[in-house]
Amino acid sequence: xxxxxxxxxxxxxxxxxxxxxxxxxxxxxxxxxxxxxxxxxxxxxxxxxxxxxxxxxxxxxxxxxxxxxxxxxxxxxxxxxxxxxxxxxxxxxxxxxxxxxxxxxxxxxxxxxxxxxxxxxxxxxxxxxxxxxxxxxxxxxxxxxxxxxxxxxxxxxxxxxxxxxxxxxxxxxxxxxxxxxxxxxxxxxxxxxxxxxxxxxxxxxxxxxxxxxxxxxxxxxxxxxxxxxxxxxxxxxxxxxxxxxxxxxxxxxxxxxxxxxxxxxxxxxxx
Numbered sequence: 001x002x003x004x005x006x007x008x009x010x011x012x013x014x015x016x017x018x019x020x021x022x023x024x025x026x027x028x029x030x031x032x033x034x035x036x037x038x039x040x041x042x043x044x045x046x047x048x049x050x051x052x053x054x055x056x057x058x059x060x061x062x063x064x065x066x067x068x069x070x071x072x073x074x075x076x077x078x079x080x081x082x083x084x085x086x087x088x089x090x091x092x093x094x095x096x097x098x099x100x101x102x103x104x105x106x107x108x109x110x111x112x113x114x115x116x117x118x119x120x121x122x123x124x125x126x127x128x129x130x131x132x133x134x135x136x137x138x139x140x141x142x143x144x145x146x147x148x149x150x151x152x153x154x155x156x157x158x159x160x161x162x163x164x165x166x167x168x169x170x171x172x173x174x175x176x177x178x179x180x181x182x183x184x185x186x187x188x189x190x191x192x193x194x195x196x197x198x199x200x201x202x203x204x205x206x207x208x209x210x211x212x213x214x215x216x217x218x219x220x221x222x223x224x225x226x227x228x229x230x231x232x233x234x235x236x237x238x239x240x241x242x243x244x245x246x247x248x249x250x251x252x253x254x255x256x257x258x259x260x261x262x263x264x265x266x267x268x269x270x271x
Contacts, residue, residue: 004204005215006222011036014043018222020188021110025224029153029247030186031110032222037061037100046095051113053122053145053156054088054096055243057192059104063088064097065119072101073121079241080194082160084127084142089151090119107190109145111153111247122149132167139167147252155185155246155253161200161234170265171203171229171258177249182256185248187225189232191217191240198238204230207258229258 001007008017018034031050035043037059045052054063060074065088073086090096092113098106128143145156161167177184191200196219205212206228217223223230234240246253257265 002213002215004213004224005217006224007218008034008220015041017220018190020222020224025186025226027186027226029111030188030245032188032190032245033108033110034190034220034222035104035106035108037098037104037106039100039102041100043098043106044095045108047090047092047113049092049113050110051092051117051152051154052090052096053109053151053154054090054098055107055109055144055156056086057105057107057243059106060101061104061106062099062101065090065094068119070121073123074102074104077102079158079160079192080239082140084124084129085144085158086124087122087127087144087156088119089117089122089145091115091117092152094119107243109154109156109245111245113152116152117150133169136164137166137169138162139165151251153247153251155244155251157244159242159244161232161240163234163239164236165234167232167234167240169231170261171231172255173227173229173258174246174253174255175227179250179252179254181254183248183250183252183254185246185253187230187244187246189217189223189225189230190243191219191221191223193219193241194239198240199235200238200240200242201233201235202230204228
């Protein structure tokens with residue numbers, strides 16, 4: 001099996017079904033954990049030297065940090081309702097407690113923090129919603145924690161791709177610390193499909209061919225993108241959701257499209 005494809009395990013005593021750390025991924029910045037909690041089950045964690053973005057992917061929960069408390073947040077019971085989630089930002093040198101009120105799918109996004117920001121709620125009305133692409137590249141984007149919103153390292157976004165469409169397309173990459181043209185950002189993708197038995201196709205490849213893998217990704221699985229281009233396809237009959245976590249030495253998203261496919265981009269409007 002490819003080292004880029006991370007499959008879920010049975011829940012541990014904390015409800016964790018996926019665990020990606022910088023150490024397990026072989027990189028420096030991004031971590032991602034997926035929890036499936038039963039009603040009444042709690043998750044209590046210190047953030048240490050990392051900041052966290054808690055994404056209530058599906059379900060309802062009480063969430064608190066050391067100094068703040070949010071009751072009965074969430075409510076989206078399927079990512080395919082096409083509405084933004086609730087999320088909570090928690091800085092480094094803090095802690096959080098999550099108590100599931102309903103069955104809860106919780107994504108915990110991690111990156112290095114400096115502890116300069118307060119914990120805060122990110123409600124659905126605060127999430128930027130946009131449509132990207134046209135025709136067979138049209139997809140719905142939820143900007144949960146974009147660079148325009150405060151954080152130390154994390155960038156977090158959801159994408160919903162209708163069946164038969166492509167996203168993260170045309171193929172693009174962000175693997176060089178070469179601003180202002182391109183930023184170095186590690187990235188994880190966490191996938192869900194509708195119907196559940198479906199799959200997505202993701203290719204991860206570099207210009208020199210040192211990395212070139214094409215993955216069939218099932219619902220509940222994750223993909224590591226350490227470098228290279230990384231387009232996604234939703235096969236006919238299967239809608240595809242993914243949650244992206246990105247972080248790197250500079251908190252900005254500057255990408256380069258694959259020049260072989262630059263002709264796919266619309267021509268600039270005449271001046």
